Amino acid sequence: MTRRKSEARANIASRLSCHCELVTDKNIKGHLTTSSRCITESNHKHEGEEAAISRLMCAGVDAGACVDGRMCLIDMEYPELSTAPxxxxxxxxxxxxxxxxxxxxxxxxxxxxxxxxxxxxxxxxxxxxxxxxxxxxxxxxxxxxxxxxxxxxxxxxxxxxxxxxxxxxxxxxxxxxxxxxxxxxxxESRALILGPGVVKAGSAINLTCSVSQAGMEGLVYWYRDQEILDYEGPVSILTQETPEGTTSRLTIRDAAISDSGNYTCWPTSAQPSSVLINVVLEGEQPAAMQTGVGAHTCPASHLLWVLLLSLALTLLPGPR
The missing domain is CATH 2.60.40.10 (Immunoglobulins)
Structure with missing residues (x-):
């Protein structure tokens, strides 16, 4: 704490809009007494350091600080303003x-x-x-x-x-x-694929792939066995990004027996997920259904690409 006297009064009072006012109160015996106090003008416009000094200098000042009932000449301690980072x-x-x-x-x-x-x-x-x-x-x-x-x-x-x-x-x-x-x-982020394992011929195959990764970079690809699926014929793909992650929906209308196979959702920045879909005729017993996440269900060309990418990232030097 540093005490600044006449210099502080001259410098601060010249910038500070502090004035005196009369205050009437009842004392212990019920008699009216009159004193004075410092107030800050409501329209003063100080910013930053001066605002802090203004509030400090005008608050709780003794009545003796009022001179000629006009100006508050304040002599009090206040902290140095630090310039350290x-x-x-x-x-x-x-x-x-x-x-x-x-x-x-x-x-x-x-x-x-x-x-x-x-x-x-x-x-x-x-x-x-x-x-x-x-x-x-x-x-x-x-x-x-x-x-x-x-x-x-x-x-x-x-x-x-x-x-x-x-x-x-x-x-x-x-x-x-x-x-x-x-x-x-x-x-490591992983995709999660949801959908029925068995679909009746003539109905639609609806699969939903979710990646719980906000701001996911890259794209989402869909495969049936070794074949990449695109937006042709009965196939539609809708991919949406939300604050919680990315959702991709695959729909194949009027499913046929030939649409049976292993379906893989493969985001470029997450581990893939796969499900085995069986398209059956009315009354036909479905084959065993399999679901899971694993590289063994992924197309070979895509698997090779991902392995090369992973190898490149692994070989990147860490900070030394």
Missing amino acids: YFMAVGNRNVNTTVGQTAYLHCRVAQIGDIAQVSWIRKRDLHVISSGSVVFASDQRFQVLHPEKSENWTLQIKYAQERDSGVYECQINTEPKIFLSYFLTVA
Whole structure:
């Protein structure tokens, strides 16, 4: 706390619209007494630091502060206004994403100045990912997003992998050092396919594939055995994105015996799901129905493509 006397009175009073008013109260014996107090004009327009000082200087001041019944000359203690860097509110620091998506860890720092630096640290091995806008990780999936003159220092991790899960720290190199911890969880996303295992010939095959992954990137493909299905003839596919995830609906009108087979819903950024559909004639006994998720039901060409993609992502170097 710092005491500022005549200098404070001159500087603050010249900017502060504080005036005196008379107050009439009853004392203990019931007699009326008159005193004075400081008030702030209702139309004063202070902002930022001055507003804080204004409220502090005009509140609860002794009657003796009133001079000539006009101006409040205030002599009191108030705290120094800090110019040190500090973290601003960023919301949830528990970040969840799925394999292949982009993860964002948002860090906001005010009053960073020209000397202090913001750094990102991976806690498990104390690896310094970045200092300022300079990224030290050899893995190009890691970037720091900092628009010029912005308070945002966002760590971006593209094509997130399960190995990226863990604790990350946004640090400011003050003395002592201050930091915020972020908890990143990267999980594998899987599709879920729902629909009847047995369909009567002449009726419609209706299958629904759901991926509980907000902001899912890529497309959703449908296969029957080794054949990719498109929007031709009796086949219709409707894919919709919602805040909760992605839903794709496959409809085949007037199903025939030849439409029997293994149907696979394959999102490009999630594990596939399959179901075996039997189209039967009226009164015919259906074959055993199978449902499940597994690569053994997927088309060979698509499986090869996914294996190559997974291998490429695995070979991407982590930050060193």
